Amino acid sequence: MRPCRFILAISLAAPVAFSNPILPQQIPLSPATTTTTTTSGSTNPHNHDHISPSLFSEFEELSRIVDITYCIGTPSPGISHPFICPSHCSQFPSFQLIQSWNTGPLLSDSCGYIALSHPPAEKRVIVAFRGTYSVTNALVDLSTGRQEYVPYPPSNRSDLSVYYNTQSKEEGEVPKCEGCWAHAGFLESWRQASEVVVPIVDGLLRQWESHGYRLELVGHSLGGAVAGLAGLEFRERGWKGRVTTFGEPRIGNANLSQYINLLLPAPNYRRITHKSDPVPLLPFSKWGFLHHATEYFIEKEDLTPTPEDVRVCEGDEDETCAASGSANMLQLFWSHRDYFHRLGLCVPDGWRRVLDGAWGPWWPKKGY
Template identity: 40%
Template sequence: MTLPLEPLGTKEPAAVSTIPVSLFASLERLARLVDVSYCLGTTGIHKPFQCISRCDEFPNVTLASTWSTGFLFGDNCGFIAVDHGADQQRRNDGPVEDDKQGAIVVAFRGTYSITNTIVDLSTVPQKYVPYPSPDHGGEEPEKPSHECTNCTVHSGFLESWKSARDSVLPELKALRAKYPSHPIHLIGHSLGGAVACLAALELKVSLGWDGVMVTTFGEPRVGNAGFARFVDDVFDLDGLIDLEKRVYRRVTHADDPVPLLPPGEFGYKSHGGEIFISKSALSPSETDVQLCIGNADPNCSAKDDSSVENLLHRLLHFRWTTASLEEYTERMSFPARFKLWQLFFAHRDYFWRLGLCVPGGDPTNWGRPPYQPHDEYL
């Protein structure tokens, strides 16, 4: 059977070429916050909000609690904090206020080593029920406003959330009662992004909480097509209206293999809400970040989701192409999801290189100040 080659040169331009400066600043700030979570398992995070990495960049954030499960922080860990908002960033013409509204922040740490990252992407599916029964520690649910039909999820991701929920939910309920006007913002990188997704669904569907926001960086595929549709439905990720106001932002990066794993051949699908960083190297600007439409926008990470069959077909039929050199190079390039060496680079390069709990973050970024909005947007 001959498989058709994907047509080249037919991609439509992105619907939105750049994101608003305010959104860029918010994502960059959250990337630094989730980077702090990597101090768990090494030097730690301490009250009021202290660590050897980026904690001093958030003077108005106070630590509520941390958690860890598994041997030597090997399974799941993170922190819960209260962001009182209005971080003061000093500029030549005075202070700048960013993120004025307060929030309760739940940060899920990613996998700590390259070995763990590969193991976490095993592909054992499990039936998904978004609201736990009372027999399994859940509250008696009312009939949910959303139902997940024919949904399966990665069993490792689900077990990771189950192991953390007994630590996370009681603290969140107490903070929600204390700060009823604060939204709950779940953030996570890598494995932490998958766990943040499952946690957010339980808060929204099982507990019926409003004001739940999610921002993930390098989130892998969590479940099958039914599950992806469920996430889109719960967080209103379908359609083209107000893309920049979506409450679920799934940030991806050029050449990062993880958002394309586990592979579609095993039944896994991406959900919507994608925001794509098209620049390969650090540091991106607003013009390098675009809002994506649907869950397989050909202008975003999906353009590198070549199947194994198509990859082999290109390699076996390279003599027959009559394309230009540029088209030939594009056709013969290695798909991103097979570039596992990028787990060291592209998978961690989300505004900053994430995952190193050292003073100032990754040494290659030393001396680069946090992003500051342009004067015309102040």
């Protein structure tokens, strides 16, 4: 079964790309802000508050960073060194591509890139995970079963023993995830990606951590679920990083949700959702799947939102946020892709407006 697919598909028409080498490194868990305990037992900062302009700007930048992943995979031209692509790459002149990957042919498997963000930009090792392109393949993955959540053993990876004891010495042993299971397709996608990501991040950590670089994980759609699993594994290994996802599906059961809340509490995991996006409602809760905190909900359906259109939600599944919607699969092509920008188009920014007009009424004219 091919992992780069799921109900969370992304475009029919957007050109994509195959990429080449890229990037790098690790980030510390930031101290949590003042929090409020929710009914689910998880915590959230400033419940139902609209976000600050600075946080909005951060999310908007990350949406462009993850959108660049759609230049990876056939038939797109990919990403080249130092950090060049048809999409937003020119907006990040201090980025250095370390590695890009596409673990399978055409529209399947795991895709993404690793890059270093150097000054004057924020010092980061960025790992970005792409979503899926094929609606058909995405729907097929609904049949994928559950799998017990067990972090993949480090014995198959490069020697990371230098980091293993950091967590236990400073904060106590990381607890096991008892009774946890996840979507098998997501686990397989991360397994494939990890063969590329883990050794590279290991090397980058050794080189750049002492220089103040932090690990930034970002993903859209299926890539959001994979970014979440990656963040968990890094945390279990004693690495400290931050995860931000857009349109992330439910990863696993309630036990796994609680485990994520424990290891990656706010503000170390930001799960951004959008009104009418069906993917955060998948796989269905009646199958035993449940989200984790902390959700940021874009209340405005059309592009472009403002800070007043984005608020923090309560608990794991706030009934006033994404959980209040219905899974209208037609919105895979619009609301699921509209996160601060329309994601999934590996084209220059100026072309987006032209294509909106040329493709007709089935491609609604929403602002950029």
